[in-house]
Amino acid sequence: MKAPQCETIAIQNEDVGVLQQALTDLDATRISRLFKAFADPTRLKVLYVLTLEAELCVCDVAAVIKHSNATASHHLRTLLEQGLVKYRKNGKVVYYSLDDDHVRLLVEIAMAHSAEQDETESDT
Numbered sequence: 314m315k316a317p318q319c320e321t322i323a324i325q326n327e328d329v330g331v332l333q334q335a336l337t338d339l340d341a342t343r344i345s346r347l348f349k350a351f352a353d354p355t356r357l358k359v360l361y362v363l364t365l366e367a368e369l370c371v372c373d374v375a376a377v378i379k380h381s382n383a384t385a386s387h388h389l390r391t392l393l394e395q396g397l398v399k400y401r402k403n404g405k406v407v408y409y410s411l412d413d414d415h416v417r418l419l420v421e422i423a424m425a426h427s428a429e430q431d432e433t434e435s436d437t
Contacts, residue, residue, distance in 0.1 A: 350395040351423070355380065356388045360397065360411070360420050368401075368410035 350356055358378050363369065369377070375385035389409050392398040399412045411417050 347395055350391055350397060356392055359388050359392065363411045364417050364420050368408040370406050370408050
């Protein structure tokens, strides 16, 4: 699908200046890395199950996503590096949970948006 374009040039210079300043304050690289972590379907599944359960050990995460412990650990490490999950150790067991409610909200908003898109597509 081709994106619609303006048929004339009418730049709002004052608005553009304000918006350009806002962009200089934005850490777009860091935020894009965060969304890159969300872009992997397996990592998104891990984040989603952690919205459903307060914390899970690596073994439980692996079982739920139907992957090996090594694969689950790899994805959890990536999510940890991006600040999306945190962990605690209890003896030899490591439990993971979402880092904070912002992560929960991002996942819930993504799920709601996806469901809304499904409804829109089924209506057409």
